[in-house]
Amino acid sequence: MITAKRKPISEILSMVEGHKNVLLLACDGCVGIYDVGGLKQAEALKLELELAFRSKGKEPPNFTTATVLRQCDTEILKDSISEHVAKIDAVLSLACGVGVQTVAHVFSEAHVYPANNTAFLAMEDKKEGMLREWCMACGNCVLHLTGGICPIARCAKSLLNGPCGGFYQGKCEVDGRTRDCAWVLIFNKLKERGKLDLFTAIRLPKDYRDVKNPRELKREELVLPEAKEAIKILEEVEVKKRPAYSQLMKELSEGRFVVTGELEPVKTTDLTEVIEGAKLLRDYVVAINITDNPTAFAYLNALVPSYIIQEKAGVEAVYQMVTRDRNRLALTADLLAAGALGIKNILALAGDFTTVGDNPQAKKVWDIDSTLLIYLISRMVDEGVDLAGNPIHNPPKFNIGAAANPNADPLEPELYKLLRKQKAGVDFLQTQSMYDIEKIKRFLDECRSIGIKVPILIGITPFKSIKMMEWFVKNVPGVYVPEEMQERLRKARDRGKEAFMEENIIVFGELCKEIRKTTSAAGIHMMAVGMESLVPRILEMAGIGKYRSS
């Protein structure tokens, strides 16, 4: 049903001010049932408005109240309130936006105002007293593919191939982990029913053609079968062995232990810092990730520095792309541009939620999710077509990376999602920050046992300060920093800042050494943003040494 929420009295007051006879029109439909637009609310609103007028020292208009069965029905409306029309000059409707407009449409001579803000389509849980958005009227139902749980309405990012990396203990990180992650629910439901193949299947992008508003339906045609195509799923994808186009992929396919770095362009037009950082790293890493609006902060477009570091510093870039900010048109355009500029690696990501960023008011996009971005790039590279199948002249040559979140809780949905990404054509995975060698081993074992064969690079983030470490331990859910490591760094900090940095190098050097020696990891992804100078020393300490000599 449609829910609504009362507008502030001051706003309503400014609408009805100056009118003599105002009809407060309730609706017995959805909003009446939900206690915001019924006759009682109309009676109460009448008294509230009178009080508000008097407290301002003004004489209130003459209010009358009435209710109709449904304000969204033109005929019912005409029959029920025609008796009032002669006596009034304005209608304050307590219905949803449809009701308000129908009143305005039917009684074109009266001024019509809304008393409520229309909210969303809801299910009601009377026991908890909650209204929950469970449908967004997207016009193309996928509930048969998702265990009866709608990912469009109930996933904050509306992902068709979730979950993203933002759930912990089954809760969505958007709005402070108060709601269940829809995709964890979907996973559990499909697993329960023995339909995990439906989970790992790739749901192809939705057809948004008839979601363009205003939508119209002819009454007699409602039950005719839809002419448009149902949402498609790919249960099995023909896996083509993709050549190693990039240096990074060549090294990985030859089984060499590799290191990748990471640089973050910020809110600037000055690229010197990025170039300097790349120069610092170039001898030690095979490629450098360039972040794309990380944590939803609007920064310099990642494509430009990706190109510049290849040109000026002579080191390969991993161009990160998030699907939060661009629809499939913009993504395709940027991918073609990246191809033209000689970018060889793309890391496909969904991106953090808009509200955690520095422009929290922004509209979220997520036309497609990270899995579908991988699928889009695969089609471009392997088949030379875009998502809709249009041929590309001189298609780009990319190797595709994706992120893995070993800190996911529960881990199983994440693992099956990685399996799905592998199916979509991913070439390598880079994990979030990890600190515990045992956890790294466990994660790699789990990945292998479930059938994930692509090379995995373990993410390492040295600590800038003891504060950063404590923030990490406290605020990044699922991250486990072993007590022993914390203790060593804390003791070092007591001896001074220099000692802390030195200890950092030793601790992470040892960790990298362990990863190389004892695990099946394909390499290390060094996320030492702002601490590029530490990377060479950590790698020396780990005995990994230089990748190339300048």
Place this chain on the structure above:
Amino acid sequence: MLGAGKVSEALKAIISPPFTVKYPFVPSPPPISYRGAPEFDEDKCVGCGMCVEHCPSKALEIKSLGEERELIIHYYECLQCSHCNYQCKPIYGIKPTTRYSLIFTDKGEAKLSIVKPSVVVKVKEEACIGCARCEYTCQFKAVKLVKKEGKWVSTIDQEKCKGCGACSAACPAIVIDVPLSPNENVLKEIRDGVSSLSSDKPNILVLHCNWARMVPEELAKEVQGANLKFVNITCSGRLSPIFVLEGFSRGYDAVMILCCPEEECHFEGGVKKAKPLVNVLKAILAEVGITPDRLELVTASNVDPDKYRKALLNMVNKLSSFKEGIKAHAA
């Protein structure tokens, strides 16, 4: 062998009068505050039937007689436990007598009945929107949505309904009315009080629970310096926002709701339903330019009825400390 002492003892017993009373031919006075067979108090019983709900041995019964209802005590089943009396505090529409005898010469005497006007809530079926909010709210499971002539309407079980009015408070379409305190009567009383509003003293509208331990006349005497208008709304769980708004709208300077704490609520949970509504109303009052503190819900336990008087006095004092003065409305 019988000893001499025992023989004399036996002889004494033969000639002395009996120790026991010749019941039932001779009445035996019960001890003070003996909890015997219960009786209805004709004046105080409202016929809600909560005693029936609480009777552990099912000795109490409700019979619907259409516009009236009959409450019956079956003495043969009665345990004389006084649960019925306890739950009706402090009104005590049903009271234990000191009578313990269960010997009746006539079968009809084995029960006692009282006929009261029906308290069952009334549904305007033609206006019911079928939202089922009443059905969910009723804790006595007395309300059911039933399909009548193709339309889902709220239907009340004549025996289960206690007339508390929680469904009426929940109804968004004003189709359920409470016979114990009909909407029209409450509003009329609020409006009637307007003629006696004082121009210098603060005017306080007091909406009170039927079972709150207080006597309006006494409170009015004790709380000097204010003009109090008492309106009985049966139970705070039946509070309608319109009562409060109507009060302020008609010129009262404050509205107080006097009721019982949750654990003592006659209908169990009335105030639990009223509290969130009072919070919403406070926010609305702030929006329409009336200090929210002019509305207050006071709960006082049965053992501490003085709290009502203190709260009223406190409100009187508070009113004079508001920056806009005693009066809620500019003259």
